[in-house]
Amino acid sequence: MLTIAIIGGGAAGFFAALSAKQHFPDARVCVYEKTSKFLGKVKISGGGRCNVTNATFNKRILSENYPRGEKFLRKAFEQFDAKDTVDWFESRDVALKTYPDQCIFPLSNDSQSIIDCFWYEARKLGVELFTSQGVDAIKRTKNSFQLHFKDSELEVDRVIVTVGGQPKFSGLQWLADIGHQIVSPVPSLFTFNMPQDPIRELMGIVVEKAVVRIEGQKLIGRGPLLITHWGMSGPAILQLSAWGARILAEKEYHCSILVNWLEDEKEEGLRAQIKQISRDHGSKMMSNHNPFPMPNRLWVFLLAKNEIDPSGRWHDLAGKSLNKLVNTLINDRYEVKGKTTFKEEFVTAGGVDLAEIHVNTMESTICPGLFFAGEVMDIDGITGGFNFQSAWTTGFIAGKNVGNLA
Structure with a gap:
């Protein structure tokens, strides 16, 4: 037999x-x-x-x-x-x-x-x-x-x-x-640790369509992004950790990532969108009028990150503040210092x-x-x-x- x-x-x-x-x-x-x-x-x-x-x-x-x-x-x-x-x-x-x-x-x-x-x-x-x-x-x-x-x-x-x-x-x-x-x-398939980063205070927030890349690399992850009490997770992060498994290992899991909170939005289109908002809703408080597909807590966090008064009006957004906000929405930088296994898997x-x-x-x-x-x-x-x-x-x-x- x-x-x-x-x-x-x-x-x-x-x-x-x-x-x-x-x-x-x-x-x-x-x-x-x-x-x-x-x-x-x-x-x-x-x-x-x-x-x-x-x-x-x-x-x-x-x-x-x-x-x-x-x-x-x-x-x-x-x-x-x-x-x-x-x-x-x-x-x-x-x-x-x-x-x-x-x-x-x-x-x-x-x-x-x-x-x-x-x-x-x-x-x-x-x-x-x-x-x-x-x-x-x-x-x-x-x-x-x-x-x-x-x-x-x-x-x-x-x-x-x-x-x-x-x-x-x-x-x-x-x-x-x-x-x-x-x-x-x-x-492979791990989440990113961001010790001490204030973003962790938003744990539980999900942005359904985000794009994440490792600074200096062509690899990207796209899809839902979850903010956790240790950093970031969700399919966008897990994809990036899988495709970049060897690169990240070589870096000993210390790197910078860039987050586009608006998926594939580019600078030119975003500036045009903000100008339209200023024309149509200029008198509204920025914290009360969030025009982007993200939870309002994250929106207010990103405003504060760029030293923009959440109670300010849309028609007052200009100059350096506008430039910083545009860059943050499509190119937000975070330091990764370590990893965590995803759900014991x-x-x-x-x-x-x-x-x-x-x-x-x-x-x-x-x-x-x-x-x-x-x-x-x-x-x-x-x-x-x-x-x-x-x-x-x-x-x-x-x-x-x-x-x-x-």
Whole structure:
């Protein structure tokens, strides 16, 4: 009997196990998880709701949401994409709901719905599950693999590695030891700390359409921006942290960011808009007449930041005060000094080099019989269900092919 070991019991590991057992029903499929619980990240993701995928059904556009792995996944999505994910869950009676931002969640708004589905499928197919079984090393023998646990060893025919992203290179050393190149991991998807900055007094305020960039870089993040008690968060910040993961790591998370509170508004258009406001509403107090799509507390804060009297009138805005306000609205500068992990959802840039993985099978190019799925590879997506989608896709492909070797 063919024995298939899946190392790691997270999203990619479970999906790989189900795919392997579905495609090779006579094989023995075992999942080994080093912690005491399976699917821990699935449980907490999306605030406990689990953003299973994104309603981006064009494969090319879907792949563009991955700072690392775009070209690789574009090919992988030919086998299993977001539409396939939706069909997979709905065919197993997990109702899904698509929100205006294209994020797809279980209709129950409870990640337990996804976990229960996986457990039911695993029992039905006969997948064997083992907790508190961390693999310390793996060795290739002539026709099999030896897995080394803390107190035991096990011989298996095939292996799918799905241990997820690791915060340090040392967590992937055992894969380097069998010859794989490891792209050094750095954090992705994190929020920005701004110690002592007065903006933090506005915690809880959201600007729905903002654009943020790192000073001196071309990278941008766009979308809702959330002010927090430690600095800034929200999709605009998380996008920027993902695309700029390596740049920010090199800067040791100390940099300046520039915020356009008015999305893509340019100076010329903004000046024309302000002139029109002065003509039409010149006698109104600036604090009482906020013409911009931002909460009034933020508007008053930005006025005060530029030493503009909130009780002043629009027709009095001119000269240096006008210039400073225009610049602040579209080019507001903040100092970032550190980061915070986003909602316990740890994501890394880095992992096994994609050049050493066959995209059509997820098999190692240097170690036949060894496969990979999920974030252990140098793949990561922005927020919005994209990291789970890459887990489902690569897990499905690995499971589909793991038993095909002669």
